[in-house]
Structure formats: C-alpha cells, structure tokens
Amino acid sequence: MGVNRVCIVTDQVVGQLPGMSALLNSVNHENITYSVYDSVRTEPTDTSFMDVIRFAKEGQFDAFVAFGGGSVIDSCKAANLYSSNVNADFFDYVDAPIGRGMNVTHTLKPLIAIPTTAGTGSETTGLAVFDYEANAAKTVIRSRAITPLIGIIDPFNVMSMPTSVATYTGFDVLCHALESYTTVPYNERRPRPLNPRDRPTYQGSNPVSDVWARHALNIAAKYFRRAVKDNDDTEARSQMQLASCFAGIGFGCAGVHLCHALSYPISGKVKTFRPKDYQVDYPLVPHGLSVVITAPAVFHFTSSACPDRHLEAAQILGADTTNVRREDAGRVLSDTLRQFMYDLGIEDGLEALGYTTADIPALVQRTVPQVRRYRSVVLSTVIPEFRYAIMY
Structure with missing residues (x-):
C-alpha cells in the first residue's frame, strides 16, 4: 500500500496473544513505523472512542490495523474516520436522533481488520457501535466509508x-x-x-x-x-x-x-x-x-x-x-x-x-x-x- 506510519489498535488482553507478536514481527520486517494503542474498552463508550480518536489525530497515521474483537475493530473504525477529518464534530457521524447522521464525504485511510473473536463480523461492515454514556444506551456510526479495506480471517487468532x-x-x-x-x-x-x-x-x-x-x-x-x-x-x-x-x-x-x-x-x-x-x-x-x-x-x-x-x-x-x-x-x-x-x-x-x-x-x-x-x-x-x- 506504500504506507509509512501505521496505527495498530488492540486491547490489553488481546495485545498479549501470540497473534500480536506475529503482527509486530511483520511490520518490523517491512521496516514500517508504527504506534500501538492498546487501551480499547470492551464494549466501548463515546469516551473511549474519543480517546482512541485523539491518539490517531496526534499520530497522523496513513494506515490502521485493528487486532481484536468487535470492540477493537469498531474503535479503530472511529479513529480512522475522525482522524481523516480533523474538523468533524464527534456527533456529526453518529446516527440520529443522538447524532446528526451526516454522510461521510471525505477519504479515509486503509484499515486492515484482524478479528480475534468469532461473532461480530465487524471486519465486513460499515458500523461502529458504542455506549452513549449520557443516555445509558448504545448507538452507532453507520457508513460504508468506514468498512475495512481488508479483513484477515485466521483461525489461529480465535483458538484462545x-x-x-x-x-x-x-x-x-x-x-x-x-x-x-x-x-x-x-x-x-x-x-x-x-x-x-x-x-x-x-x-x-x-x-x-x-x-x-x-x-x-x-x-x-x-x-x-x-x-x-x-x-x-x-x-x-x-x-x-x-x-x-x-x-x-x-x-x-x-x-x-x-x-x-x-x-x-x-x-x-x-x-x-x-x-x-x-x-x-x-x-x-x-x-x-x-x-x-x-x-x-x-x-x-x-x-x-x-x-x-x-x-x-x-x-x-x-x-x-x-x-x-x-x-x-x-x-x-x-x-x-x-x-x-x-x-x-x-x-x-x-x-x-x-x-x-x-x-x-x-x-x-x-x-x-x-x-x-x-x-x-x-x-x-x-x-x-x-x-x-x-x-x-
């Protein structure tokens, strides 16, 4: 893809799995600069989304890799979406009636999703789900634009x-x-x-x-x-x-x-x-x-x-x-x-x-x-x- 600086998103539990070592060995072998965000919250919230978004904006990455379950992949989608349009308000792309439900018109960076659970199918969808804490209910960011470019389905990653x-x-x-x-x-x-x-x-x-x-x-x-x-x-x-x-x-x-x-x-x-x-x-x-x-x-x-x-x-x-x-x-x-x-x-x-x-x-x-x-x-x-x- 010709990328030079990659954001790897995971959580603290999944980040200790052998698959994470394989991922890091791969990017190191290709001499690609990367930073790891490993603080994804299981069942993410608007607060946790905003934290990974902040990390992505500061890093100015040109590609993303999500290694984890649906919470990780969805968080990575949000990071990609908002860091690619730094002027967007968080609620611009959140579904109505909580958010404005605006169409995504800007170009996102490549995102590779590597699922470690067998359930959400998030590597295939244009959805990012989170708990909106103020309303004590989940809501969603929904756009084809946030669909991962590639999903790597490796049974090795779900055996644990x-x-x-x-x-x-x-x-x-x-x-x-x-x-x-x-x-x-x-x-x-x-x-x-x-x-x-x-x-x-x-x-x-x-x-x-x-x-x-x-x-x-x-x-x-x-x-x-x-x-x-x-x-x-x-x-x-x-x-x-x-x-x-x-x-x-x-x-x-x-x-x-x-x-x-x-x-x-x-x-x-x-x-x-x-x-x-x-x-x-x-x-x-x-x-x-x-x-x-x-x-x-x-x-x-x-x-x-x-x-x-x-x-x-x-x-x-x-x-x-x-x-x-x-x-x-x-x-x-x-x-x-x-x-x-x-x-x-x-x-x-x-x-x-x-x-x-x-x-x-x-x-x-x-x-x-x-x-x-x-x-x-x-x-x-x-x-x-x-x-x-x-x-x-």
Missing part, C-alpha cells in the same frame, strides 16, 4: 477465546443471520431515495444477503455447540469464524432488527452484572448476550411477518418442521433457540442480568430511538418483548 466469549459471540453470529434473513425485504423498504448516497447502509433482506444468512445458519447448526464445548476443536472454531464473517456480509447490507435494537439499552443500562472470563473491572453485559437474551421473544413476535422464513430457519437449526402450521412458526423457532441457549448455559433471562419488570419502561424508552428495519416497532409492541424476556 475463553468458553464464555465463544458462547456470547457465537450467539451474535446466530442473531445476525436470523435477523438479516427475517428483516423487511429490500423491495418493501420505504423511503427509497433516488441518490445512492442517501440510501441507508441497511437495505433490507435481499437475494444476496439471504445466501450469506442461510450459509451462516447452516455452519452454526453444525459447529456452534462444538466450538463452545471444546476449546481445542480447531475445525469448529475455524468454521464459526467463517460463519461470523458470512453473517457479517449478510447483515451488513440487509440489516438487523429487534434483537439488536432491544440489546442496546440492555447493555447500556447494566447495573452489576459481570460475565465470567471477561477481564474487566466494571459491570458489563457482553453484546452477544444482550442480543440473544430477547431472541426467543423476538422471533415469536416477528413470525407473522414471514412465517415461512422463520420455519426454514428453525429447520436449518435442527427443528423438525414436518406438518408444522405456519401460524406456529414463531413458537418452533423460539423453542429451537431456547434449546441452544439452555445447552450452552446462557443466563436465565433479563432477571439474571439484574433487571426486573420495574426496569421495562426505561428499557423501552431507550429502544425506540434505535432505527431498524422492523419499522412497526412502537411502545405497545416492544413492552411485551421485554416482559417475555425477563425469563427466556
């Missing part, structure tokens, strides 16, 4: 994932595929701006995204449990990393819907929950957990919009759909997901994360601003999903 990380990130894969497959079809999306620049990143389910979603579901059906149960199962870990990438390609253009919209306040309003195997000193609901905890309730609710797709997804995931009525599609897919969650030890509903029914109004209030392709979400429909999800 602890069991709980493999579990939660794997459920993120599952929900990416399920949501993109059942979201509003591209030819039913409104409005439809004539100028491609004005069209949203999420286009709705379409023939191309459907291929990726189904393929990711097939892989997860075969390998997800294996990847969690045996940390040394190289084949299963490798396949789940591919499923993460494939699902990322699918949802990166189709979009996701209620599971992810509901997940943002679940993560943002965390009280005391601390997941096993996560080396953090603050309360944290991992993204994949916050997404899947409402999934049985969500797909029971959304099934009436496209029952055949819900049935097909359940069948791919191992359910016997012989003679199942279309009106029972949501129940079947929900039961199938519950079995996955039970088998892999997912916490027992929102109560296990520290929430009660008294928290529902605040969770709803912070869900509604999340613009997703399931456009019919209003207060009266979101409230039952949270109540149902209190115990999955």
